[in-house]
Amino acid sequence: MSSSEKYRALKGMRDVLPPDIYLWQQVERTAAELFSSYGFNEIRTPIAEATNLFTRGIGEGTDIVEKEMYTFEDKGGRSISLRPEGTASVVRCYIENQLHTLPSPQKYYYAGPMFRYERPQSGRYRQFYQIGVEAFGSASPVLDAEVISMLCHFLARLGLTGLNVQINSIGCPTCRPGYIEILRGFLGDRQTDLCSDCRRRYLTNPLRILDCKVDGCAGVRQGAPHVVDHLCSDCSDHFNTLQLLLSHLEIPYTVNHEMVRGLDYYTRTAFEVTSANLGAQNAVAAGGRYDRLVKECGGPDVPAVGFAIGMERIIELMKQTCPAPVRAPALYIAVLGERALQRGLGIADTLRNRRIWVETGDYTASLKSQMRKADRLGAGFVFIIGDDELAAGALRWKLLSDGSEGTTPFSAVTSFFESRLR
RNA sequence: GUGAGCGUAGUUCAAUGGUUAGAGCACUGGAUUGUGGUUCCAGUUGUUGGGGGUUCGAGUCCCCUCGCUCACCCCA
Numbered sequence: 001m002s003s004s005e006k007y008r009a010l011k012g013m014r015d016v017l018p019p020d021i022y023l024w025q026q027v028e029r030t031a032a033e034l035f036s037s038y039g040f041n042e043i044r045t046p047i048a049e050a051t052n053l054f055t056r057g058i059g060e061g062t063d064i065v066e067k068e069m070y071t072f073e074d075k076g077g078r079s080i081s082l083r084p085e086g087t088a089s090v091v092r093c094y095i096e097n098q099l100h101t102l103p104s105p106q107k108y109y110y111a112g113p114m115f116r117y118e119r120p121q122s123g124r125y126r127q128f129y130q131i132g133v134e135a136f137g138s139a140s141p142v143l144d145a146e147v148i149s150m151l152c153h154f155l156a157r158l159g160l161t162g163l164n165v166q167i168n169s170i171g172c173p174t175c176r177p178g179y180i181e182i183l184r185g186f187l188g189d190r191q192t193d194l195c196s197d198c199r200r201r202y203l204t205n206p207l208r209i210l211d212c213k214v215d216g217c218a219g220v221r222q223g224a225p226h227v228v229d230h231l232c233s234d235c236s237d238h239f240n241t242l243q244l245l246l247s248h249l250e251i252p253y254t255v256n257h258e259m260v261r262g263l264d265y266y267t268r269t270a271f272e273v274t275s276a277n278l279g280a281q282n283a284v285a286a287g288g289r290y291d292r293l294v295k296e297c298g299g300p301d302v303p304a305v306g307f308a309i310g311m312e313r314i315i316e317l318m319k320q321t322c323p324a325p326v327r328a329p330a331l332y333i334a335v336l337g338e339r340a341l342q343r344g345l346g347i348a349d350t351l352r353n354r355r356i357w358v359e360t361g362d363y364t365a366s367l368k369s370q371m372r373k374a375d376r377l378g379a380g381f382v383f384i385i386g387d388d389e390l391a392a393g394a395l396r397w398k399l400l401s402d403g404s405e406g407t408t409p410f411s412a413v414t415s416f417f418e419s420r421l422r
Numbered sequence: 423g424u425g426a427g428c429g430u431a432g433u434u435c436a437a438u439g440g441u442u443a444g445a446g447c448a449c450u451g452g453a454u455u456g457u458g459g460u461u462c463c464a465g466u467u468g469u470u471g472g473g474g475g476u477u478c479g480a481g482u483c484c485c486c487u488c489g490c491u492c493a494c495c496c497c498a
Binding site for chain 2: 011062063064067068118119122123124128129130132197261263279283285286287308309310311312314366367368369372374388396398403
């Protein structure tokens with residue numbers, strides 16, 4: 001709104017406040033509980049890394065490293081970047097800590113902010129949060145299925161419905177080059193009808209033409225050969241077994257032949273969960289297999305699968321079905337005078353030790369204003385303590401929902417309150 | 423990086439180019455002593471995002487700028 005002097009959060013970055021914060025906590029708690037039942041352990045890596053970890057890991061030609069990274073020099077002249085995604089950091093962590101020496105597969109999850117310098121829009125922020133999962137050390141499609149299944153259960157446990165799971169296989173270094181040539185052959189004489197980006201992609205990364213959203217390109221690629229029909233036998237077996245497992249697990253999915261992931265490191269399985277209830281940025285979670293990345297980053301030849309969940313997008317969907325819960329104190333202690341305040345503070349302490357949310361009033365304010373404040377906070381009970389109550393050794397209580405009132409001795413406060421709580 | 427829409431009180435919104443820019447909600451206090459919600463009364467809040475221009479006169483028209491929103495691109 002007004003005034004250039006006021007500080008505001010940077011473009012594309014925002015505060016998370018109550019009541020939304022309780023949804024965030026719920027999502028994080030659910031992830032921690034569910035993922036650990038699948039044997040995934042949390043890890044925390046720094047939010048900044050050497051820039052070349054990302055350029056090498058994510059791929060020189062990707063938009064993310066080409067134009068979206070927050071990159072700066074530290075005081076020692078080193079090029080540092082804020083992480084634009086989580087996988088590269090986790091891979092670095094896996095290699096640096098020699099986690100391959102532990103029994104395979106090693107399974108980890110992380111949660112935290114990522115940074116990309118993009119133009120913000122609905123569901124897209126410059127600082128955004130992901131919960132990600134990475135499993136190292138098994139090339140088996142069983143692990144792909146486990147990870148996809150875990151993701152679906154996670155989303156279901158949060159009460160999200162109407163989501164769409166799409167999978168595809170984009171092959172491996174053995175079969176992908178062959179497919180790319182076949183694709184180029186198909187597109188060959190129709191190149192001129194492609195958009196300018198796709199004409200460039202024809203040379204650099206023809207796979208990306210498959211998921212270009214420009215109308216003309218969709219027409220040009222109609223009838224294009226599917227990757228899945230040109231996989232080597234290993235990749236083909238892998239993909240078929242994955243589908244079989246997903247069916248056994250009763251996970252509804254569709255094969256999307258046009259889905260290729262944007263990051264260079266993916267091999268074989270690629271998958272994505274989308275929602276029709278978001279804006280243009282409709283991916284809720286996405287991931288895939290990256291069997292060559294660990295080696296490419298200087299580690300042992302270890303295959304891996306993972307995915308990342310877009311926190312803000314999950315939260316948005318949750319808010320559409322049920323609003324964020326409003327929290328309110330169970331008890332407000334209205335106090336009249338300093339002696340009453342002292343008594344009230346003691347009671348508050350006792351009950352707080354029993355995990356009860358208690359607020360105390362301002363003894364210089366009128367009872368009316370304290371009552372009003374209790375009501376505004378949505379407190380369940382009010383305790384009233386004044387000279388009369390101190391003399392009688394019993395406080396007045398009032399249940400705000402129906403206005404009922406009574407007295408109870410100070411000595412019986414704990415048991416009174418706990419029995420009335422449920 | 424490209425395009426479009428929108429910027430008026432804490433908030434939601436009014437105000438044919440024409441007095442001192444208003445209203446609801448919210449907030450604070452009060453309606454006989456120590457009782458919330460509903461009601462009534464009173465009070466507080468603005469560089470109309472900022473800068474320039476047109477005009478006798480600009481919240482209103484024009485230009486620039488900043489911000490927000492949405493979309494493209496790309497992605498979670």
